[in-house]
Amino acid sequence: MSKRRPDGHGQSMPFLVSYRLEEKMCLAVPGKVVSLEGNGTGKVDYLGTTVLANLSLLPEVKVGDWVIVHAGFAISRLDQKEARRTLKLFKELEKISPAD
Amino acid sequence: MARRKPSRELLSGWRSAPTIRNLLKAISIETGTIGRPLRIMEVCGTHTMTLHRSGLKPLLREAGVVMVSGPGCPVCITPDYYHEAIIDLVTSRKNILVATFGDMTRVPTARGSLQTTVPAPGSEIRIVYSPEEALELAVKNLEKEVIFFGAGFETTIPAIAFTVKRAAAENLKNFSLLAALWLIPPALQAILESGEVAIDGFIYPGHVSVIIGQQAYRFVAEKFGVPGAIAGFEPADVLLGILSVARQIRLGRPEVANEYRRVVQAEGNPRALALMEEMLEPYEADWRGLGRIKISGLRLRPRFQELDAVRKFDLHLQPAKPLKLGCRCGEVLKGLIEPVDCPLFGRSCDPDHPRGPCMVSYEGACLIEYKYSSGGRKQ
Ligand code: SF4
Numbered sequence: 001m002s003k004r005r006p007d008g009h010g011q012s013m014p015f016l017v018s019y020r021l022e023e024k025m026c027l028a029v030p031g032k033v034v035s036l037e038g039n040g041t042g043k044v045d046y047l048g049t050t051v052l053a054n055l056s057l058l059p060e061v062k063v064g065d066w067v068i069v070h071a072g073f074a075i076s077r078l079d080q081k082e083a084r085r086t087l088k089l090f091k092e093l094e095k096i097s098p099a100d
Numbered sequence: 101m102a103r104r105k106p107s108r109e110l111l112s113g114w115r116s117a118p119t120i121r122n123l124l125k126a127i128s129i130e131t132g133t134i135g136r137p138l139r140i141m142e143v144c145g146t147h148t149m150t151l152h153r154s155g156l157k158p159l160l161r162e163a164g165v166v167m168v169s170g171p172g173c174p175v176c177i178t179p180d181y182y183h184e185a186i187i188d189l190v191t192s193r194k195n196i197l198v199a200t201f202g203d204m205t206r207v208p209t210a211r212g213s214l215q216t217t218v219p220a221p222g223s224e225i226r227i228v229y230s231p232e233e234a235l236e237l238a239v240k241n242l243e244k245e246v247i248f249f250g251a252g253f254e255t256t257i258p259a260i261a262f263t264v265k266r267a268a269a270e271n272l273k274n275f276s277l278l279a280a281l282w283l284i285p286p287a288l289q290a291i292l293e294s295g296e297v298a299i300d301g302f303i304y305p306g307h308v309s310v311i312i313g314q315q316a317y318r319f320v321a322e323k324f325g326v327p328g329a330i331a332g333f334e335p336a337d338v339l340l341g342i343l344s345v346a347r348q349i350r351l352g353r354p355e356v357a358n359e360y361r362r363v364v365q366a367e368g369n370p371r372a373l374a375l376m377e378e379m380l381e382p383y384e385a386d387w388r389g390l391g392r393i394k395i396s397g398l399r400l401r402p403r404f405q406e407l408d409a410v411r412k413f414d415l416h417l418q419p420a421k422p423l424k425l426g427c428r429c430g431e432v433l434k435g436l437i438e439p440v441d442c443p444l445f446g447r448s449c450d451p452d453h454p455r456g457p458c459m460v461s462y463e464g465a466c467l468i469e470y471k472y473s474s475g476g477r478k479q
Contacts (some may be wrong), residue, residue: 029111030363054232057258057372066110068307068363071252072230073259075372076310076363083110083362090119090336093126 030066030078044069114334115154123339124163130346131164138165139298140345141291141435143284144172144305145463146333152472154335165342168297168435171287172305174251175201175461176433177387178280180209185415186249186278187211193413196223197241199234200249203461208454231256231263238267238275247409251280255307257398258372261379264400264407276409279399282385284308285316286396290387292324297435301345302328303338306360311376313368314358321354329357330364379404386419388457389430427456432465439466446470 031044031051040056044067054073055061066078113119131138142148148169151157160167171177183204188211190196198214205214205227214225222244228234234248250260260277267275284305291297304317309330320326327348331341337360344357358364376398385397400408409415427449428442439445439458449455451467458466 054230054259054262056262057369057375059371068310070307071256071259072232073262075255075258075307075369076365078110079362080110083113086340086359086362087109087113090113090116090122093122094118 030068033061033063033065033067033074035063042074044074114332114336116336119336120154120156120339123336123343124159127160127165127339127343127346128163130343130350134164134346134350136164138300138346138349139168140165140301140303140342141168141170141297141299142172142303142338143170143288144303144308145169145176145461145465145468146307147172147303147305147331147338148465148468149463150333150335150338152468156335156338160342165346168299169432169438169465170302170435171291171387171390171433172253172284172308173433173458173461173463173465174253174256174280174282175203175207176429176457176464177282177287177389178204178207178251178457179386179388179419180207181417181419182249182251182278182280183207183209183214184211185417186247187214187217189247189413189415190214190219190223190225191217192220194220194222195244196220197237197244197246198223198225198249199228199237199246200225201229201251202227204249204251206454206460207457208460231260232266235263235267235272235275238272242274244274245413246275247278247413248275249278249280249409251282253282253284253305253308254311254376255305257281257380258311258369258375261375264404265375265379267407268404273406276407276412277400278409278415279380279397281380281398282387283382283396283398285312285319286393287387287390288317288320290390290393290396291434292320292326294434299326299435300349301326301354303341303345304328304330304356306330306332306337306364309358309360309364309368311369311372314356314364314366316368317356321356325354327354327357329359332360332363387433389433427458429456429458429464429466432458439469440473442466 031046033042034045035043042055043050044053053069058074067074068076190198238246320328327345329341329344331337340359344359348354380398381401382395383397384392384394386392405411431437444455449459454460458464
């Protein structure tokens, strides 16, 4: 993709993961909580790559939840219902103003 | 396998080509009705990245929307003298360990960068990816003074506050924080009040909003009559935000829309906000390019002063005479110019030889422009 990658990270990773590793501070994609590890931490899976995250800012988080992790901390839980609602809206958009 | 399908759609549905086309079409219908091109500021550097990486900028231009980059890059808006103070310390004192995020080490200043600096014997500079890693370094290196030089917006601040709280609870004596912590809403207010740049609307940063919620931007709509929408970071997310702003303009009804509801709650993250309130106090901070802005920065409350590197090491965070590098980063951060308007862009300033922080940070508009526009040549 980019010829230059000044930090030299994430060379040949799949798109989502390299996006994650390259921009370590602001992770745009959600990961899935796969286990709770005690001490307020848990493992979060990004399509096969697992990271340990601090879950203290999301007291109600459970295994199976999707979360946004930033600087090592899970800061938000993905609301799947809202996600589906937006995806449905995209479909409706198609009906109202079909492209072309 | 059947159970996997919805999760995959939850990840990929925001990049589907038909959706992108439909959203662009809907946007162009709005701008067509409004009858003039719109200038919308994407506050956050990660949005700048989405726009470039997905090639949306030219398509939006065709749809009647010009996107302007804003101040949403913490590395970029942290003034040089923070770096200079820490460089002075690490070169003059033994057994100092400075821990900071990777791109902070490459910011060029009159005293060089943290990366090029030669620390005093026993002192060193380490790159960390989370504030907790800095804390672990302090636990493992009790003979050293570990300073976490942390730059960030509301997204990162709770993680830093949590870490400092832990250091206080564990009574860790060799850990301290050099806080370069900035708040987005006061910066937007400063940009609006200056009136230097005409903006029809804002795309609010999604993950800052995760923490501060929707109400924090209300003054933008109510006091300044400027529309805005909180948006996520996938291509369709950003377009949805832009569509919302265009609609608000057409209807003459500015508001704070939340187009990232799957991640952002209206009230933000209460636990994170409480933690920030407990540990930190607001003050009038000095931003690169934007200058002093009331209640725009956070620093440790006085009762945590033992953990405050500024007090512990008597750091002088005073604006020195700015080095005349010719860098126009400050204007880029205010949306006054585009990176390509800087005479140094792609000539004497590139990612290998950055002349300013906007070419260093992955959220910096100059670096993003350089990476995604065929090696920095003018388009
Ligand atoms: S191109 Fe380089 S010198 Fe010019 S504004 Fe950007 S960072 Fe500064």
